[in-house]
Amino acid sequence: MIDIKPSKADAYKFFHEGVLAFNRAEEQGLRIDLEYCERVQKELSEEIKTILKGFYQTRFYKDWNRSTKGKPNINSNSQLGHYLYKVKKLEPPKTTETGQGSTDEEALESFDIPEIKDLLRVRKLKKIRDTYLKGFIKEQVDGYIHPNFNLHTVRTFRSSGNSPNFQNIPKRDKEAAEVCRKALFARPGNHLVEVDYSSIEVCISACYHKDPNMIKYIEDPESDMHGDMAEQIFFLDKLDKSIPGHKTLRSAAKNGFVFPQFYGDYYGNNAPALACGWGGLPENKRWGKGQGVEREPDLFLSDHLRKNGIRSLRSFTEHIKKIEHHFWNQRFPVYNQWKEDWWNEYQAKGYIDMYTGFRCSGIMSRNDATNYPIQGTAFHCLLWAFIKLDKVIRKMRLKTRLIGQIHDAIVLDVPPDELKKVSKILKKVMVDLLVKEHDWIIVPMAIEMDVGGPGESWNELKPYEMK
DNA sequence: GGAACTCGCCAC
DNA sequence: AAACGTGGCGAGTTCC
Numbered sequence: 001m002i003d004i005k006p007s008k009a010d011a012y013k014f015f016h017e018g019v020l021a022f023n024r025a026e027e028q029g030l031r032i033d034l035e036y037c038e039r040v041q042k043e044l045s046e047e048i049k050t051i052l053k054g055f056y057q058t059r060f061y062k063d064w065n066r067s068t069k070g071k072p073n074i075n076s077n078s079q080l081g082h083y084l085y086k087v088k089k090l091e092p093p094k095t096t097e098t099g100q101g102s103t104d105e106e107a108l109e110s111f112d113i114p115e116i117k118d119l120l121r122v123r124k125l126k127k128i129r130d131t132y133l134k135g136f137i138k139e140q141v142d143g144y145i146h147p148n149f150n151l152h153t154v155r156t157f158r159s160s161g162n163s164p165n166f167q168n169i170p171k172r173d174k175e176a177a178e179v180c181r182k183a184l185f186a187r188p189g190n191h192l193v194e195v196d197y198s199s200i201e202v203c204i205s206a207c208y209h210k211d212p213n214m215i216k217y218i219e220d221p222e223s224d225m226h227g228d229m230a231e232q233i234f235f236l237d238k239l240d241k242s243i244p245g246h247k248t249l250r251s252a253a254k255n256g257f258v259f260p261q262f263y264g265d266y267y268g269n270n271a272p273a274l275a276c277g278w279g280g281l282p283e284n285k286r287w288g289k290g291q292g293v294e295r296e297p298d299l300f301l302s303d304h305l306r307k308n309g310i311r312s313l314r315s316f317t318e319h320i321k322k323i324e325h326h327f328w329n330q331r332f333p334v335y336n337q338w339k340e341d342w343w344n345e346y347q348a349k350g351y352i353d354m355y356t357g358f359r360c361s362g363i364m365s366r367n368d369a370t371n372y373p374i375q376g377t378a379f380h381c382l383l384w385a386f387i388k389l390d391k392v393i394r395k396m397r398l399k400t401r402l403i404g405q406i407h408d409a410i411v412l413d414v415p416p417d418e419l420k421k422v423s424k425i426l427k428k429v430m431v432d433l434l435v436k437e438h439d440w441i442i443v444p445m446a447i448e449m450d451v452g453g454p455g456e457s458w459n460e461l462k463p464y465e466m467k
Numbered sequence: 468g469g470a471a472c473t474c475g476c477c478a479c
Numbered sequence: 480a481a482a483c484g485t486g487g488c489g490a491g492t493t494c495c
Contacts, residue, residue: 076491077474096474104475127476131489156485165487168478263483371484407479
């Protein structure tokens with residue numbers, strides 16, 4: 001069978017159109033509340049000052065100060081590392097790429113030294129103040145920022161962003177997300193809208209490996225891959241879906257096992273991450289009674305695991321090793337075989353081709369070779385929709401503006417009287433047309449939309465019923 | 468005094 | 480046998 005794919009020329013034309021569409025979005029930009037940014041910067045500076053005032057009085061700081069040749073600097077992680085690991089001779093919980101004792105949040109938290117908690121708090125506040133608020137102010141012109149989107153910087157042919165980077169504004173950390181996103185708005189009276197593809201990398205991976213079990217998970221709305229993995233990992237039965245801890249355990253399975261496995265991680269890293277996810281680690285290599293999330297009233301997860309013969313990280317790791325084997329050999333064997341075949345093909349040819357006509361060459365690891373096509377192609381779905389939407393919106397002379405993009409999501413500025421119409425166009429273009437015009441998309445695609453009220457910030461978006 | 472590097476941390 | 484993919488950016492540090 002002849003495999004018809006877009007050519008490199010098509011890929012070039014596609015990115016050329018993408019650059020133009022992104023450029024129009026950059027020109028639009030989004031509104032920032034400059035006064036808010038400046039006020040919060042000052043408030044953060046005050047809080048930092050107060051924390052440091054106390055910190056400078058501590059024995060911890062004075063010892064550090066004495067042991068450092070030259071000017072002491074509390075922003076210097078190399079000084080902190082020197083003090084903790086050379087002067088105080090603490091054992092580094094982990095090391096960096098270059099073999100130095102790590103001073104990241106996870107490493108520092110393991111010490112339970114109150115002064116270090118202050119330093120971590122300061123680090124977090126400075127991140128918000130200096131990377132985000134300061135970045136917005138720096139790039140602001142007449143109350144608008146114009147984030148840049150690039151198509152020429154990424155090995156996988158994804159996009160990147162800068163000045164400011166619109167693609168890494170805090171979201172998971174509630175405090176940081178609120179402070180940063182409260183600065184950003186649609187035009188006065190308009191809705192800020194964010195529409196994203198659901199699990200797009202999982203869908204696109206299925207288009208490559210065509211694993212029937214994975215396709216079933218995608219097609220059946222009643223099925224739940226992460227829920228199933230949580231059941232298997234934590235010895236839960238079906239009834240457990242109604243218990244309060246289920247949500248925690250499901251997201252532990254999703255973020256501690258399933259996604260890392262898809263990126264090429266292994267059980268040895270998954271087990272400690274999972275144990276953190278339910279609250280059994282890192283303090284205890286062996287867990288006692290009454291630890292972790294409550295599985296049901298008076299039955300904690302540590303007790304539940306003990307009942308199933310898992311009393312320590314060691315036995316939990318063995319358990320996860322078996323689950324990994326099952327995951328790739330029983331649950332998704334076709335995906336597993338595809339990874340093997342794909343890797344062999346790369347080794348034979350020296351490059352990999354995507355459905356979208358792009359070719360990645362150069363030295364790649366096993367994980368690279370299987371991750372790149374999925375990551376790139378997933379983004380190309382978004383880009384295809386972005387280009388199409390840009391055309392449709394202009395042709396229809398709508399006042400709605402495309403203003404940015406975050407790999408699998410599009411951000412728009414929408415007047416109230418266009419909201420309903422735009423939500424229909426989004427569904428039509430991002431789902432119906434995308435699938436119709438790409439014959440290699442063999443699974444259903446889905447989108448979700450969040451909308452802010454008129455005049456509300458990016459922090460206030462709520463789910464929107466698209467119908 | 469700037470380029471290049473390291474580290475940490477934000478996003479998907 | 481080996482062992483998590485892609486970026487940007489601020490601050491500190493080192494090199495020239």
